[in-house]
Amino acid sequence: MELDEIRHAISDTDQQLLGLLAKRRQLALAVADAKLAQNKPIRDQKREQELLVSLISQGKPLGLDAQYVTRLYHVIIEDSVLQQQAKIQGQLNGTDSPAVRVAFLGGQGSYSYWATQKYFTRRAERIIEQGCDSFNEIVQAVETGHADYAVLPIENTSSGSINEVYDLLQHTRLSIVGELTHPIAHCLLGLPGTDLSKIRQVCAHPQVIAQCSQYLQGLSQVKIEYCDSSSDAFTRIKQQQDPTVVAIGGEEGGQLYGLQVLTRDLANQKDNVSRFIVVARKPVTVAKAIPAKTTFIMYTGQQPGALVDALLVLKQHGISMAKLESRPINGNPWEEMFYVDVFANLSDYAMTRALEELNKITKFIKVLGCYPSEDIEPTQVTAG
Numbered sequence: 001m002e003l004d005e006i007r008h009a010i011s012d013t014d015q016q017l018l019g020l021l022a023k024r025r026q027l028a029l030a031v032a033d034a035k036l037a038q039n040k041p042i043r044d045q046k047r048e049q050e051l052l053v054s055l056i057s058q059g060k061p062l063g064l065d066a067q068y069v070t071r072l073y074h075v076i077i078e079d080s081v082l083q084q085q086a087k088i089q090g091q092l093n094g095t096d097s098p099a100v101r102v103a104f105l106g107g108q109g110s111y112s113y114w115a116t117q118k119y120f121t122r123r124a125e126r127i128i129e130q131g132c133d134s135f136n137e138i139v140q141a142v143e144t145g146h147a148d149y150a151v152l153p154i155e156n157t158s159s160g161s162i163n164e165v166y167d168l169l170q171h172t173r174l175s176i177v178g179e180l181t182h183p184i185a186h187c188l189l190g191l192p193g194t195d196l197s198k199i200r201q202v203c204a205h206p207q208v209i210a211q212c213s214q215y216l217q218g219l220s221q222v223k224i225e226y227c228d229s230s231s232d233a234f235t236r237i238k239q240q241q242d243p244t245v246v247a248i249g250g251e252e253g254g255q256l257y258g259l260q261v262l263t264r265d266l267a268n269q270k271d272n273v274s275r276f277i278v279v280a281r282k283p284v285t286v287a288k289a290i291p292a293k294t295t296f297i298m299y300t301g302q303q304p305g306a307l308v309d310a311l312l313v314l315k316q317h318g319i320s321m322a323k324l325e326s327r328p329i330n331g332n333p334w335e336e337m338f339y340v341d342v343f344a345n346l347s348d349y350a351m352t353r354a355l356e357e358l359n360k361i362t363k364f365i366k367v368l369g370c371y372p373s374e375d376i377e378p379t380q381v382t383a384g
């Protein structure tokens with residue numbers, strides 16, 4: 001067959017595959033309803049294990065190796081779980097809506113833009129995007145009712161916690177209603193034909209600069225220009241049309257601005273992932289069928305062992321901690337506010353009792369939200 005004929009056949013096959021994936025997604029949503037009726041959890045890793053073993057066995061005679069089948073179905077099953085979770089949460093909280101107004105950092109092509117698309121594509125038919133120039137502006141947009149949700153980066157595997165967001169959470173009335181992680185592949189992006197040896201200036205968001213600090217240390221004679229977001233950096237490159245000025249951001253985002261990839265994988269950590277939180281004016285209830293996280297902040301006071309006593313309360317109630325962060329308290333720089341993420345549903349008896357006890361021994365405590373955990377650990381296939 002001629003190349004074009006073969007490609008036509010590939011395109012036909014891919015179209016059939018897309019149809020089957022869409023059908024599978026609809027079946028998964030039907031499973032969600034069936035499980036809810038039977039009070040069963042969304043995740044059924046025994047079923048996933050059986051499924052993967054069967055698919056690997058069916059793939060062998062077709063020449064599809066186990067690693068390929070497993071990797072492919074990890075992606076398919078993760079989507080299935082997240083779709084089911086989103087459906088159940090929308091029904092439970094009445095948050096299904098044809099259009100949502102979402103505030104995020106930057107404009108089209110910023111990392112927060114892609115995280116917003118990834119999270120809300122499952123939850124609304126239309127996303128009304130509100131790109132902002134600062135985290136404070138994002139929070140204000142939701143607090144004043146100009147946006148329904150905000151997507152905020154809160155930590156990154158290379159640069160750690162994003163303190164400005166933690167500080168905003170200390171004073172906002174908004175609730176955390178969701179989370180997601182998103183891989184961040186930093187690329188050096190410039191005008192087509194840019195000569196790497198002639199670069200004199202790099203534009204990027206301060207967080208991006210921090211995540212690529214090791215790479216940037218290797219660039220001598222280069223000036224760093226801080227931008228409000230990755231899309232802001234892309235815009236400057238496009239407007240300046242100066243081939244000695246480049247940006248750091250995501251490849252897809254750069255393409256929206258006609259920029260080409262000059263170098264890839266600039267982050268200090270090979271697996272560079274950011275965790276984003278989603279905040280809204282109204283808290284959500286998390287269905288029992290879905291693994292939940294609860295985030296609260298507390299000021300324990302400075303008496304010896306105050307923090308230990310508080311954490312022991314969690315231990316006594318069998319509550320595991322996902323993250324512990326501390327930030328200075330505005331106005332009292334030598335006193336710390338602790339941010340605690342736990343793997344628990346706010347409506348769990350253990351969590352209720354733990355919060356009652358923490359209320360008694362801390363000087364201040366506030367629940368920031370209970371939300372679905374979107375850490376979908378892939379099921380590993382044990383040798384049959």
Ligand SMILES: O=C(O)C(=O)C[C@]1(C(=O)O)C=C[C@@H](O)C=C1
Pocket residue numbers: 028031032042043044045047048051076077080081
């Ligand atoms: O069969 C189920 O219970 C489903 O929810 C479907 C499915 C899948 O996509 O295959 C998804 C999540 C479960 O953990 C197991 C399997």
